Amino acid sequence: MHEKQALNAFAALSQETRLRIVRLLVTAGPEGMSAGAIGEAMDGASSSRMSFHLSHLEQAGLVESRRDGRSIIYSAALTTLAGLVEFLMRDCCQGHPEVCNPAMAALSSCCEPTKGTSHV
């Protein structure tokens, strides 16, 4: 993750509709959701508006898309999300884990990190 990628990702996440889309797709899991289904979940946003935001998110690497018949299916790019966090928190404790342990423990609320499985 480079600074420019991180800036793009944060800019993408700083817009209400886009942040909601990402969170929706994070909970939707690897199967993802079609653009139309996402649009309906966003108070019935117009298709051009959805397209604008989805392409913005894809450009930022936060979501991935694949075509399925007439629909385009979007899913969250978890490795980018993780890379973003790693970029932000890099060197957060400088060898003094007690400084950021409380913060890091909060991240365990969803998953139990497993050592040795990451190649990010």
Add this chain to the structure above:
Amino acid sequence: MHEKQALNAFAALSQETRLRIVRLLVTAGPEGMSAGAIGEAMDGASSSRMSFHLSHLEQAGLVESRRDGRSIIYSAALTTLAGLVEFLMRDCCQGHPEVCNPAMAALSSCCEPTKGTSHV
């Protein structure tokens, strides 16, 4: 962490100078740095520009400030940063940790989360 706070935080992080400030303060640790020292690290940015960005970051809850003589010392608000990540990744695996373990493991690169120490 509520949606509006998260949007403010991401907006704050989506600007080059502000992102650099946050990362600088994350590595600086709890002691923090004076506004002037931060400004010098930002290619000698003008004081009004620093003030604009620092107050933006403080508004977003990403940094904290305290006065020390003539200087104002800023430090990173790690609990807000952690809350932001937690907000973004909430329900990321829906009971299937294998989905997001690779992502979460990346976050362990700095610190080893310790169970039972968090009150976030």
Add this chain to the structure above:
DNA sequence: TCAATAACTCAAGAATCATTGAGATAACTC
């Protein structure tokens, strides 16, 4: 108290971004 230092506030101009609506492209069904 006066001068110097550190940082903040304010207003104006330039740049960037989101929404809308009309139209285009791609894929499926009959």
Add this chain to the structure above:
DNA sequence: GAGTTATCTCAATGATTCTTGAGTTATTGA
């Protein structure tokens, strides 16, 4: 092929944001 559905593209408009420069407030030391 014709019609329908799903999504994308483009241009215009209105809103928001960043930078600059001048001026202000707070703190320290002589």
